Amino acid sequence: MSLTTDNSRTDLGSILPKFREALETYDVPLAESLFQHALRLGPPMEIIEALIVPSLQRIGCAWEDGSIALSQIYLSGRLCERLVENLHIANTGHVNEPPRQAIAVLNDFHLLGKRIVHSMLRASGIALHDYGRVTVEELVDRVFIDKVDILLISTLMLPSALKIRDVRRALDERGTEIRILVGGAPFLFDDSLWHEVGADAMGRNAADAIQITRQWMGERP
Numbered sequence: 219m220s221l222t223t224d225n226s227r228t229d230l231g232s233i234l235p236k237f238r239e240a241l242e243t244y245d246v247p248l249a250e251s252l253f254q255h256a257l258r259l260g261p262p263m264e265i266i267e268a269l270i271v272p273s274l275q276r277i278g279c280a281w282e283d284g285s286i287a288l289s290q291i292y293l294s295g296r297l298c299e300r301l302v303e304n305l306h307i308a309n310t311g312h313v314n315e316p317p318r319q320a321i322a323v324l325n326d327f328h329l330l331g332k333r334i335v336h337s338m339l340r341a342s343g344i345a346l347h348d349y350g351r352v353t354v355e356e357l358v359d360r361v362f363i364d365k366v367d368i369l370l371i372s373t374l375m376l377p378s379a380l381k382i383r384d385v386r387r388a389l390d391e392r393g394t395e396i397r398i399l400v401g402g403a404p405f406l407f408d409d410s411l412w413h414e415v416g417a418d419a420m421g422r423n424a425a426d427a428i429q430i431t432r433q434w435m436g437e438r439p
């Protein structure tokens with residue numbers, strides 16, 4: 219089953235505004251039941267990308283234009299985190315050897331995007347270290363110790379995104395050969411930011427993360 223059928227897209231289109239409203243009003247039972255209903259329309263990861271991601275993005279815009287309060291963003295974010303957590307996405311990654319890939323949130327407290335990207339990579343068979351939320355110094359140390367050569371960084375605040383330059387500089391100074399893939403709101407707002415901060419690529423969503431990581435893993439000497 220996939221969201222490519224007209225029916226499932228129409229159904230999801232009618233769920234989306236109700237789901238967003240349930241988040242804004244923090245109607246937990248309604249949000250949960252709409253999410254469960256949506257899960258019957260396609261694979262969980264497609265539903266997350268088609269329902270949760272745009273809902274939270276719209277809620278972010280509503281906060282920006284002053285029509286909702288920060289507390290509503292906070293509660294919506296927490297509720298979505300819980301919905302995603304409860305899915306218990308299967309880990310099909312092979313962990314016989316320590317992974318040479320890692321993912322982290324740099325500085326800021328927006329963790330949901332990283333969680334989704336991490337879950338999807340694992341579900342598609344790519345094992346990786348999860349460093350959680352780290353500072354530049356912590357990230358550079360861990361990458362060096364784990365001999366990571368593909369680093370995924372998630373940032374949702376512009377100041378955090380700009381800190382990726384410091385990560386790149388510090389890793390270059392240590393002579394570490396590494397490819398950096400970035401993602402999150404600032405990169406969605408500005409198409410050339412990934413390049414300016416010294417990353418090797420940016421991904422718009424978890425599907426991009428899988429495709430680019432796979433490609434880079436295949437290009438290893």
Ligand code: B12
Pocket residue numbers: 267270271274275276277278279282288291292293294295296299325326327328329330331332334335370371372373374375376377399400401402403404406420421422423424426427
């Ligand atoms: C929910 C939310 C919060 C929650 C976070 C809860 C949590 N535990 O995550 C809370 C309430 C804590 C919060 C706080 C703040 N927030 Co906020 N928040 C949001 C909001 C509405 C949604 C973020 C989200 O979870 N989206 C859903 C996830 C699934 O999407 P995502 O993270 O974008 O991830 C997807 C892609 O980007 C991509 N992706 C993400 N990471 C990666 C990594 C890689 C490698 C790849 C390939 C892809 C990838 O794949 C994911 C799946 O598709 C955004 C709005 C927006 N447009 O993003 C604002 C937003 C990010 N917040 C913002 C701000 C300003 C703040 C605060 C400063 C508010 C304040 N004044 O206190 C604080 C700062 C906290 C901090 N220091 O980090 C601004 C940032 C603006 C900027 N230019 O810096 C935004 C953009 C809102 C806005 N429009 O102004 N926020």
